Amino acid sequence: MKETSTGMNRTGISAASGEMRRAMESTTELTPVSANGASIAELRTEFAEESENVGSIPPPPTVKGMVKTAVGALTGESMAELLDRLAQRLAFERSGSRYYEGLITKFKVAQSAGLIGDGGPTLADLQRFHDDELRHFALLRTAIEDFGGDPTAQTPAADVAAVTGMGIGPAINDPRTDFWQSLEAILVAELTDNDAWKMLVDLASGLGYDDLATRFTVAKADEDVHLSSVRSWLHQHTMREAGAAA
C-alpha cells in the first residue's frame, strides 16, 4: 500500500495548458440546439408519474403474542412500515459487517507499512465495531421474527438503501484505496446508520414497543461510538497530514 501523494494527475484543464485556449475556441463556435419541447425534468416527471414502485413489503405470515403493542393492535400499514424499516437496518448491518471485514484487512496492511500513526484506530477497535454490526444484525433478525416477519426477505427500504450504498464496498475493497480513504467510506455508512437507528428507536417507542425501544437504544449507543470514533480518527489524520493545528 502506498500513501496518496502529489504526482502526474492529467485530469484538470491546466494539465494541458497549451490546449486550453483551443478547446475553449471550439465551444464558442458551437450553437447549442434546444430539444423539441421536453426538458430533462419533464422527462423525469413523466416517468416518475407513470412508474410502479420498486416492490412491496411482504406481509407477516403470523403475529406472535409476545410483541403485542402496549397501545393496542397495529394497523397493517404501521406493521408494514415497521417491518420495512427493520429489514432495511438488518440488510445494512449485514453489509456493514462485511465492510468492516474489508476495512480490517486494509488496516492490517496499513499498519504493517507504518501508515496508521498516533490517534488512529487500533485493530481491536475495528474488530469490536465489526462485531457490533453482526450483533445488531442478529438483534434485528430476532425482532422481525418476533413480529412473525421473514428476516430473509428483501424489502423496498432495504433494496433502496442497498442502491444508495453501492459505492461503499468498492471504495473500501479497491486495493488502490488507502486505509484512510476506506475509512471515509465507512463514515458514509456510519452517518446513515446513526440516523437510521435513532429513527428505529423512535419508531419502536412511538408504536408502544418499549422493550424493543430499550434494546434499540443500546444499539444506538454502539453506533454513537462508531460515528464519533470514525470522525475523530479521520479528523486527526487529516489535520496531521496537512500539518494543521488540531
Next chain:
Amino acid sequence: MSLDLMKEKGVPIEEQSFTLRELTPPPISKLDDDAFTRVRIILMNGLESHALRFKHACAWFSRDLRVPLAAVRRAEQHQQTMVNWLLPADQSVLETTIGFEQVAIEVTASLALNEPDPYMAQTYRFGLLEDFDHLYRYAALMDRVDGKDANNILQSYTDILPGRPTMLEHRAPVDEIRRPYDRATVHPVSRLNALTLVGAEYQTHDYYMTVGPTFADPVARGVYAEIASIEEQHVTQYESLIDPDETWLEKWVLQEAVEAYNYWSCVNYEGNARVKQIWQRFLDYELGHLHLAMDLMKSVERRDPAEILPASFPEPVRFESHREFVRETLANEVHLRARGSEFIPSNEEQPDSPSVLYRQRLNSEGTPTEIVAAGYRWMPGTELAGIAPGAAAAVQGEVRP
C-alpha cells in the same frame, strides 16, 4: 397450443417499427416479479444479441444478403433493447449475474431433458454442472463481499451448491470440441436446442467480460475473469455441436426459428401481463423474420425450408425449477471430464493430458473461485445468519489476538 411454422407468417419486416420511447419500457420489479420473468428476459436478451452477431458475420460473407440482413438486424437490435431494458436499475451487476446463472441452469436442464440426441443431452448435462458451480461461487461472492443473499434473486427455485468445481473446468481447447450433429439426419429439435444454448452462453461470456472490470474488490475481479474463461469454453463447446456444413441461409432460417421458438415458450409461461404482450409482439416479429429468411432460402438456394424445420414447435422450454433433475445429474455425472470430444470418468484422465497440464498452469498462482467459496455453505439470509457474533472472526478465517 402449438404453432404451425409454415402457416403463421407473423408481422412483415416492413411493418415492424419502434419509437425511442418504446425502447425503454418500465422495468419489472426485482422484488415482486417471478424469478422466471427475469430468466426469460436474460435469455431473450442473449438470443437477440446472438441474432445480431450471426447476421453481422453472415453479411461479411454475402453481398446479396446485406440489405435484408440489415433490415432484420435493425428490428432485432430494437427488440433486444426493449427486452434488456426490462431489467430494473436496483438489480446490481452481481444480482443480474445470479440471474444469468439461473438461466444457464434451468434452461439448460429443460433442453437436456427434451433433447432427442443422447450425446447432445450428455453435453448439456456436462455444461449444466459447471454453470451450477458458477452460481455457488457467485452466491458466495455476493454473501461475502456485499452481505447479500443470492436467494432473494433465485426465489428458492434453484439450489446453491457446489457442482463440478470451477477450478477443474479449465480445459485445453482440444478437449472442448464436441462431435457436430449431421445436418442431413439431425432431429429439428436438436438444432433449436444447440442454437439456444450458444446464444445464451455467448451473452453470458460477453456480460462477464463487460462488467468484470467494474468491480473494485480483487476477489470479485478474479472470479469474473475466471468464470468468463469457462463461459468462452462453453460457447466453444455448444457451437461445436452444430454442423459446420450448414449453409449461411440454412443457419439464418434456424436462427429465426430459435428466436420464435423461445418467444413462443415465453408466451406460454409468462405471468406478467405487460411482459407477456412484449413476448407475443416479438413472437410475431420473429415469425416475420423467419418467413423472410425462408423465402430467401427458397429463391437463392432453391431449397424447401421444411427440410430443416419442424412442422410445429416441440414442447416449450420449461421455465420452472429442475431441482430434482439437477441433483440427480450432480450425483451421477459430476466426476466426468472431457477427452477430445468424449466424456470420461475423472480417474481415466491422464496426468499428462492436455487439459490436466493446462489446468495446472492456469491454477498455479491461485484460483479466485476457490478462495471466494472456501468453506461456504449457503443458508437463508446469508451465512452470517448462522454465525454467532462472538465467533465473527471465523468469517474471515482469522485468529483474534
